[in-house]
């Protein structure tokens with residue numbers, strides 16, 4: 001297993017888990033989608049990632065998590081000094097990287113409770129990149145979490161997220177409404193206690209009350225041990241989850257980065273001026 005030790009001064013100074021992305025290029029089939037992404041998210045920080053449809057935001061999230069359809073052609077993704085690109089998605093998850101999907105899939109036959117239990121067990125087992133001989137994708141050695149402990153944790157998190165009891169005995173996302181799917185993603189996040197959470201448009205499809213509950217849930221998890229990357233089109237969620245940094249992506253690159261007020265400015269002014277400023281192609285009005 002090849003690991004890379006990052007030499008980023010910020011990382012060695014704080015020792016905090018950090019996501020460092022350098023000059024990341026990725027493609028799907030012959031189409032280059034990410035064209036040189038640079039981004040650093042430290043533990044304790046919340047970053048928002050915005051940008052027009054099709055600019056590569058979900059692609060970036062998928063590449064960080066290790067989706068097999070995307071081919072990384074250049075650059076690196078380090079998490080706490082470990083080269084994520086060398087690891088299978090399950091190992092990335094066990095290290096504490098979490099992605100709430102833009103379009104969560106349903107998994108008929110697997111209940112939310114069973115899934116969460118296995119996922120929490122795997123997450124707790126963690127992953128030691130220096131340990132050898134662990135085949136990729138293998139189910140974790142069952143460390144077994146006492147049922148009472150699991151139930152207590154689940155009840156606690158369900159309460160915070162105002163999740164109905166019947167939810168967890170249903171199959172994952174099967175017949176869930178759009179908002180319920182998003183809430184189920186955040187329940188997973190709450191249970192897994194990640195160190196880096198990427199939320200891909202978790203706010204879309206949520207009504208105002210659900211948005212508040214989900215935001216409260218995310219805020220309850222925020223702290224010095226969690227880095228958050230929120231992908232969104234709307235400033236609205238950022239009223240509840242205040243970002244430290246706001247980035248705009250266009251054509252597979254981050255073209256501008258600003259503070260929390262930048263999201264408000266974007267809401268008012270749109271992206272066109274930015275695209276022009278960055279010398280990017282501006283889509284024709286229809």
Ligand SMILES: Nc1ncnc2c1ncn2[C@@H]1O[C@H](COP(=O)(O)OP(=O)(O)OP(=O)(O)O)[C@@H](O)[C@H]1O
Nearest residue numbers: 028031033051052053054055056057058059060069
């Ligand atoms: N599986 C795929 N096959 C072909 N093209 C793809 C695939 N996945 C992504 N793309 C293309 O990559 C580009 C970036 O897509 P991506 O989903 O990352 O954009 P996005 O910024 O998340 O957009 P949105 O705001 O609409 O969610 C798009 O042009 C998309 O069509």
Ligand SMILES: [Mg+2]
Nearest residue numbers: 057058059102
């Ligand atoms: Mg997307």
